[in-house]
Amino acid sequence: MDMDLEKRVLRKITWRIVPFIMLLYLIAYIDRVNIGFAALTMKQDLGFSASVLGFGAGIFFVGYFLFEVPSNIILHKVGARLWIARVMLTWGLIAGGMAFIHSSTSFYVMRFLLGVAEAGFFPGIILYLSYWFPVRYRASVIALFMAAAPIATAIGSPISAALLEMHGFMNLAGWQWMFLIEAVPALILGVVVFFYMTDRPEKATWLAADEKEWLIQTMQQEHQQKQTHEHHSIIRGLTNPKVLALACVYFGTSAGLYTLGIWAPQIIKELGVSAMTVGFLNAIPPILSVIAMILWSRHSDRTGERTWHVALACLIAVAGLVIAAQTHNALGLIAALSVVNIGISCSKPPLWSMPTMFLSGTAAATGIATINSIGNLGGFAGPAMIGWIKDQTGSFNGGLYFIAGLLVISTVLTLILSASHKTKMNANNASNEA
Template structure:
């Protein structure tokens, strides 16, 4: 009988990382630019279309409503049809809607297209998280999510100067600057949708880069991990909607998108108040996102091997809250911007570690649906950021109170980590699998 070939774990993980992470990261970079482009287009399109600040905020935030409503179905379809076809569909449709935004004629059309953008993109981010559970053992996922999310920081860094320069193309080729923002950022998504069909392998079993021995090793490693952690796998993945751990994590996660979108959507406007041009505004906004990229790369590495991931979530959240508060009380623009940069890093770096938590208790289609639930509910933080913050500013007549609101939400979210971890640990005590509905394949 032929002996099995010895598999080098580091070599296999390195091979998968080089194959998946740059590709998924580039798509995420495009997706993030297509989400954020409206914050730069806003600087001209509000006047061009006669939008009020409230109408802009509502339209921008309708993306999250479409995302919320279609996120879970999208991830279930991804699990059914496979990542290559479903990711291609997502990218082709969101690219087309982004291009269509360049030809927005009025407030109603703006509302409809922003909602459709959310519908089209729904499922991409949690779909990637689910894909990583199929390819990487748990101990590697925090670092992989961090490496993947680095591209969101690059998106902000790249999108900032591009957005500023495109605005300065105002009038070129018969298009206004804000129209160029949508045209130039929408086309890459459609191109990558086509590339996806030919490049991406949906599962390790169908992989063209792994040898049969490497596929067998990875399958056994993941199966043993699922058994050891006693993960939930429902026959009907929609049953995760009644899983208390998933619902708790959904509420827990809201604080982080709320802080991230509240800061990133309004940062160009804040910097514009410094009295700089559109192009200079874009280049200044590169700084915080390069800092975020460094944080996302190194922070998850520090968490590897730690006895508890909790300090790596709570600590940055509290630091971020403090910096948001300080940013509204310091006297100079330089100090204000410095605190906002630190706050941006502190809001983003806990998220890769946070996203490694659901895969400790969910697997299979339940993991796909559960990740989608958490992300869709959590991303309502973006809707809150776009509507509640302007309302607070108008009601209070102050730019200070909205930042204090963001800081309070971030601090509460960070402290909720203790509650989330305690609930998950309680479900893992001996005998809990049979009584807490933790995992029975027939469930």
């Protein structure tokens, strides 16, 4: 009977929460990386070099870094419904304001402000999911949520390319129309969030009484189990060695993710194809990665194994980056970029299932935000270095090797973290037996 109740509850909360947060992340990701398509024509209009584009694209994550932890703490205090609505409304306004940049300085300022506005969204959702889903299901749920990023690339690429064709309409450039139109969904959904999202299981009027009781008790039991082993202060979340190690692992995966999101259209454009063709070719790798990510995370949940699911996925991405740097035809390049997409996408759900296994409460809010804020600086380092290396060498190859090196470091750190954890567990077991 309990198993039937558990399945019923999980089915209800999954259908109520997951498709909606996927939609939110899809819109967020499009607004975050559509600069890659805008650059196809904007760089000529405004005279931007690859270094300016890379730095401006990456400075988003500096604003993100500075305001991520306080944003997530506020979300934990005031609730996801109010805070996510605020996040979406402010980022929608600033994303639309990108249409009016006119110099490198205004570009940098607006990208920085976009990062400030969006700070807290992603880790806020990860924290939000920890309120609703037991840990044994979390990697699969996070995978569904994170599938929105590659889906956003698959959907957004041809849409962004098509909007560039509006060049000259009402005396605006195509990239200006792209920024304006793609900002509208965030503004609309910001209002929807306020009325649709439920902060906690205790407030879920859409669950039956027995369903609500089972969910509340299950989540409270997990919380109490973590309380017997861990402290839950803000300082604990910021200074936990596991948190800092996971942040460094995430740094490499973020560098890879945003290199793809921002520079893949430019890399494909060097094949000499049209912007519309770039849009369709750039949609292929993320479609494949969605399938792989869901299957990979389900296997991680089924086996309970996290370390090798992160490490092997990072190595797959490394192989794809090396192949991409050595490939100069459309078929080979798209195949290589598909391998990179698959590797990076598959690494993230098992990685994000780790923090809430040893942290809860305020420590979870700060820990998750710390991992995301430090890790997302890879989203600054990757695109900025790619742009700088492109200006220095005239090629993307050196930048791709740089990102591959970061992912090798992520792999090594993951294995070290796992070995350290096993050593600590063995020592604790030996102490208990003594």
